[in-house]
Amino acid sequence: MKIKDYFQKTLSKKYASLMVLTIIFFLVGAISLWLSLHYFKEGYSDQIDLLERKKDLAQEINNSFNNAFSEARGYFAYGNVTLKEHALATDEHVSSLFVQFKEIISTSEDKRFIKEAEQFQDYYFGNALPSAISFYEDGHPEEVAKLANSTTTANITNFQRNSANYISDLGKKLEASFERLIKHQTYVQVGFIGFILIILLTLLRITRILLNQQDELKSKSIQNEELYKKSEAERSLNQDILNTIQEGILLINNEGVIVQVNKQLIDMFQWSNKIGTIIGLDLNNWTSVMAAQVEDPESFQSFLRKATEKKESDSIFIYKKLNPNQVIKVYCTGLYHVDDKVGTILVHRDITKEFEVDMMKSEFVSTVSHELRTPLASILGFTELLLNRELKPDRQQKYFTTIYNEAKRLTALINDFLDIQRMEAGKQSYEKKFINLKLILDKVVESQSIHTNEHQISIIDESNKAHILGDRDKIEQVFTNLINNSIKYSPNGGDIEIKLYHYEDRVFVDIKDQGLGIPEGSMQKLFSRFYRIDNSDRRRIGGTGLGLAIVQEIMKAHNGEVFVQSQYGSGSIFTCSFPHIPGQLEELAPVTESRALGFKVMVVEDDQSLGQLITEELKEDDFQVSYFKRGKDALAVIREELPDAIVLDILLEEDELDGWSIMEEIKKQEILKNIPIFISSALDEKEKGFSLGATDYLIKPYKPSQLSKAIMQTLLKTGKVGQVYIPQDELGEE
Amino acid sequence: MKRILLAEDEEIIRMLIVDTLEDEDYHVDEAADGEEALQLFERNEYDLLILDYMMPGYTGMEVIKKVRAGLVNSEVKILMLSAKSQKHEQEMILSVGANEFMQKPFSPLQLIEKVKAILDED
Ligand SMILES: [Mg+2]
Numbered sequence: 112m113k114i115k116d117y118f119q120k121t122l123s124k125k126y127a128s129l130m131v132l133t134i135i136f137f138l139v140g141a142i143s144l145w146l147s148l149h150y151f152k153e154g155y156s157d158q159i160d161l162l163e164r165k166k167d168l169a170q171e172i173n174n175s176f177n178n179a180f181s182e183a184r185g186y187f188a189y190g191n192v193t194l195k196e197h198a199l200a201t202d203e204h205v206s207s208l209f210v211q212f213k214e215i216i217s218t219s220e221d222k223r224f225i226k227e228a229e230q231f232q233d234y235y236f237g238n239a240l241p242s243a244i245s246f247y248e249d250g251h252p253e254e255v256a257k258l259a260n261s262t263t264t265a266n267i268t269n270f271q272r273n274s275a276n277y278i279s280d281l282g283k284k285l286e287a288s289f290e291r292l293i294k295h296q297t298y299v300q301v302g303f304i305g306f307i308l309i310i311l312l313t314l315l316r317i318t319r320i321l322l323n324q325q326d327e328l329k330s331k332s333i334q335n336e337e338l339y340k341k342s343e344a345e346r347s348l349n350q351d352i353l354n355t356i357q358e359g360i361l362l363i364n365n366e367g368v369i370v371q372v373n374k375q376l377i378d379m380f381q382w383s384n385k386i387g388t389i390i391g392l393d394l395n396n397w398t399s400v401m402a403a404q405v406e407d408p409e410s411f412q413s414f415l416r417k418a419t420e421k422k423e424s425d426s427i428f429i430y431k432k433l434n435p436n437q438v439i440k441v442y443c444t445g446l447y448h449v450d451d452k453v454g455t456i457l458v459h460r461d462i463t464k465e466f467e468v469d470m471m472k473s474e475f476v477s478t479v480s481h482e483l484r485t486p487l488a489s490i491l492g493f494t495e496l497l498l499n500r501e502l503k504p505d506r507q508q509k510y511f512t513t514i515y516n517e518a519k520r521l522t523a524l525i526n527d528f529l530d531i532q533r534m535e536a537g538k539q540s541y542e543k544k545f546i547n548l549k550l551i552l553d554k555v556v557e558s559q560s561i562h563t564n565e566h567q568i569s570i571i572d573e574s575n576k577a578h579i580l581g582d583r584d585k586i587e588q589v590f591t592n593l594i595n596n597s598i599k600y601s602p603n604g605g606d607i608e609i610k611l612y613h614y615e616d617r618v619f620v621d622i623k624d625q626g627l628g629i630p631e632g633s634m635q636k637l638f639s640r641f642y643r644i645d646n647s648d649r650r651r652i653g654g655t656g657l658g659l660a661i662v663q664e665i666m667k668a669h670n671g672e673v674f675v676q677s678q679y680g681s682g683s684i685f686t687c688s689f690p691h692i693p694g695q696l697e698e699l700a701p702v703t704e705s706r707a708l709g710f711k712v713m714v715v716e717d718d719q720s721l722g723q724l725i726t727e728e729l730k731e732d733d734f735q736v737s738y739f740k741r742g743k744d745a746l747a748v749i750r751e752e753l754p755d756a757i758v759l760d761i762l763l764e765e766d767e768l769d770g771w772s773i774m775e776e777i778k779k780q781e782i783l784k785n786i787p788i789f790i791s792s793a794l795d796e797k798e799k800g801f802s803l804g805a806t807d808y809l810i811k812p813y814k815p816s817q818l819s820k821a822i823m824q825t826l827l828k829t830g831k832v833g834q835v836y837i838p839q840d841e842l843g844e845e
Numbered sequence: 846m847k848r849i850l851l852a853e854d855e856e857i858i859r860m861l862i863v864d865t866l867e868d869e870d871y872h873v874d875e876a877a878d879g880e881e882a883l884q885l886f887e888r889n890e891y892d893l894l895i896l897d898y899m900m901p902g903y904t905g906m907e908v909i910k911k912v913r914a915g916l917v918n919s920e921v922k923i924l925m926l927s928a929k930s931q932k933h934e935q936e937m938i939l940s941v942g943a944n945e946f947m948q949k950p951f952s953p954l955q956l957i958e959k960v961k962a963i964l965d966e967d
Contacts, residue, residue, distance in 0.1 A: 480928060480930075481899055481928045484928040484949045484950055485855050485857075485858065485928075485949070486857075487950045488858055488861075488949045488950035488951060489855075489857040489858060489861055490950075491950045491952070492858075492861040492865075492950065492951065492952070492953050493861060495952055495953050495954060496861075496864070496865065496953055499954060500868070506864075513857055513860070517857060643901070
C-alpha cells in the first residue's frame with residue numbers, strides 16, 4: 112500500500128537524521144576531550160619543566176658551592192694553587208647560574224632562595240674565602256681553622272640546609288603537579304564516558320520514541336488499510352446493487368457530466384467501453400451517443416437537456432430505441448444532498464413488454480368490439496328492414512333466420528370470449544374425473560355429423576383404454592372445436608379421420624382433414640385469439656376466432672399439448688396429447704348385490720364421528736371393522752390383524768404420521784403391500800394417491816355406502832387385489 | 846341505373862346492403878375483399894364504392910389509396926363502412942379520400958339516405 116510506504120520512508124528518514132546527529136555529538140565530544148587533554152598536558156608540562164629547571168639550577172648552585180668548599184679545603188690542606196683558583200672561579204660560575212635562575216623566578220620562595228644564595232655568595236667569596244686565603248698565605252693556618260670553626264662553618268651549614276630544603280620543596284611541588292595532572296586526566300576521561308553514556312541514553316530514548324511512533328503509524332496504516340478496504344467494499348457493493356437493478360441508471364452532476372452508470376445502461380446502449388471510461392463524459396458527448404440509437408433523437412436529446420437543467424420536478428419521457436427495438440421509459444429526478452441539488456438520476460426502464468401488452472390489450476379490445484359489431488349490425492339492419500319494409504314471406508323468413516343465427520353467433524362469441532378470459536386469468540375451475548376419451552369422441556362426432564353431409568368422420572381406436580383425468584365438458588369442448596374446424600376448413604368435403612393411440616406415457620388423439628390446410632406463415636399465430644387464416648379462396652369462414660385459443664388453454668390445464676401439422680392446400684392434422692394415468696385402468700362389471708363374507712377392514716380416521724359412521728355402515732354390510740383414531744396405533748397391530756382392506760384418512764390431526772407416510776410404511780412390508788388401501792380424504796390428490804399404490808380414492812364428503820360398495824367390489828375380485836378400481840358411475844355411460 | 850361496387854368480407858352484411866340498395870333500384874356488384882373489389886373496379890365503371898374498413902388482404906383504406914392514385918375513374922365517390930368509432934379515426938378515413946363515413950352497426954334506411962346524398966339524387 113502506498114500509504115504504508117510513505118510512513119516507512121519518513122520514519123527511516125527520521126532515523127537516519129538521528130544517527131547523523133548522534134555521530135556529530137560523538138565527534139564533538141571526542142574532539143573536545145582530546146583538546147582538553149591536550150590543554151591540560153600542555154599546562155602541566157610547562158609547570159613541570161619550570162619546576163625541574165628551577166630544581167636543576169638550584170642543585171647546580173648548591174653543587175657549585177659545595178665544590179668551592181671542598182676545593183678551598185683542599186687548597187688549605189695541600190696548598191694546591193689550582194684548587195684555589197678553581198674555588199675562586201666558582202664565584203663567576205655561580206653568578207652566571209644566578210642570572211639564569213633569576214629569569215625563571217616565579218614564587219617568593221624562589222626570591223628568598225636566590226637572595227640567600229647571593230648573600231651567601233657575597234659573604235663567602237667576598238669575605239670568608241679571601242680572608243681565609245690571606246690568613247693561609249700569610250702563614251696563619253690556625254687563623255684559617257679558627258675562621259672555619261667560627262661563624263663561617265655555621266653559615267655554610269645554614270646555607271646548605273636552606274638550599275636543600277628548597278630543593279626538596281621543589282621536588283614535592285613536582286610530585287604534586289604530577290598527581291594533579293593525573294587527577295585531571297581522570298576527571299576528563301570520566302566526563303567523556305559520562306557524555307558518551309548520555310548520548311547513548313538519549314539515542315536509546317529517541318529510538319524508543321521512534322519505534323513507538325512506527326508502531327503507531329503501522330497500526331494507523333493498518334487502520335487506514337481497513338478503512339480503505341471497507342470503503343472499497345462499500346463502493347463495490349453499491350456498484351453491485353446498481354448493476355443488479357433491472358433498470359439502466361445514470362447519475363450526472365449539475366454540469367451534466369456522468370458521475371455513475373450501471374451495467375444495464377451500458378448494455379442497453381451497447382457501450383463497449385468499461386464503466387470507468389464512461390464516467391466523466393460530458394453532457395453533449397453522452398447525449399449524442401445515446402441519441403444516435405433512438406428513433407427521434409432531437410426530442411430525446413432536448414428532453415435530456417431540460418431534465419438535467421431543470422431544478423424542481425421529476426419528469427418522464429418514453430422513447431423508442433433502435434437495434435434492438437425497445438420501448439424505454441426514462442425517469443429523471445434530482446439528487447439532493449441535504450438541500451442542495453448535487454445531480455440528476457436518470458432511470459431507463461425497458462417497458463417493451465408492458466408496451467406490447469398494452470398494444471395487445473387495445474388491439475384485443477378493438478378486435479372484440481369489431482367482432483361484436485358485425486353480428487349486431489346484421490341483427491339491427493335486418494330488423495330495421497323487417498320493420499320498415501313490406502317484404503315477401505320468403506324474404507321475411509330469410510331475414511328472421513339470419514337474425515336468429517347472428518344472435519346465436521353473438522351468444523357463442525360472448526361465451527367464448529368469457530371462457531378465454533376466465534381461462535387465461537386462471538379462474539376456470541375444472542372438475543377432473545377419470546374419463547374415457549373414446550366415449551367423448553363418439554359423442555362429439557355424433558353431434559358434429561349432423562351439420563355436414565359432405566364429410567366422412569371416422570374414429571380409429573388403437574389405444575388400449577384411453578383413460579385420462581379430465582373435465583368432461585371441457586374435453587368435449589376441445590374436440591368439438593377441433594372437429595368443427597376440420598369441417599369448416601374443408602369446405603369441399605372429404606374425410607375426417609380421428610385416431611386414438613398411446614405413445615410412451617401419453618395418450619394421443621389425431622384429427623386429420625383433407626381441407627384447405629394452413630399456410631406456413633400462419634402456423635405460429637394459429638392459436639392466438641381472433642387469429643383467422645387468410646384463405647386463398649377469400650371466403651370468410653364463420654366462427655368466433657377464439658376456438659383454438661380455447662383449445663390450447665384447456666389442454667394446458669390438463670397437462671396436455673396441442674399442435675398442428677399441415678400441408679397448405681391438402682389438409683391439416685391437429686394432435687392432442689394427454690398424460691397417461693399410471694396403473695392399468697380396468698372397467699369393472701356392475702356390482703351384484705352381495706354380502707361381505709366377514710372380511711376384515713381397518714379404518715384409520717381422526718374424526719371420531721365420521722369414523723363411527725363408516726364403522727357402522729361397514730358393519731351393516733357384514734364387514735369386521737377395527738377402527739383407529741391414531742395411525743400409530745393402527746400400524747402397531749396391523750401385522751397381527753392382517754386386514755383384508757384398509758380405509759385411510761390423509762390429514763390426521765394431532766398425529767405425527769399422516770396418511771401418506773402410513774401408506775408408505777404399509778407398502779414397504781412384504782406381507783402388507785398387497786392389502787388394498789381406500790383413501791378417504793377431503794384433499795383431491797388422486798394422482799398422488801394412485802402413484803403411491805392406493806386402490807381407490809374417495810373425496811369427502813361421499814356417501815358411506817359408496818365406500819362399502821367399492822371395498823366389496825375390490826375384494827370380490829379375488830386374485831385381482833391391488834388393482835385400481837374405477838367407480839362405475841364415473842365412466843361416462845350416463 | 847347507378848352502379849355501386851360493394852366490398853365487404855362479412856357475407857351477411859353484404860347480403861343486407863345488397864338487398865337494401867337493390868330495393869332502391871341500384872345495381873350492386875359484390876366483392877368479398879379488397880383485391881376482388883379492385884379487379885371489378887378496373888373492369889367496370891361505378892358511380893359509388895362502398896368499402897368495409899376491416900377486410901383480409903387489402904383493407905378499405907388501401908383500396909381508397911389505390912383508387913385515388915389510379916388512372917381510371919379516380920374521382921369516384923367512396924363511402925366507407927367501419928366499426929371505428931373514434932373521431933380521429935373517422936377524420937383519418939376522410940383525409941385519405943373517402944367522401945362519407947358510416948359506422949357499424951348502421952341503419953339500412955340511413956344508408957339509403959347517405960347514398961342518395963352522395964349521388965346528388967335528392
Ligand atoms: Mg369486415
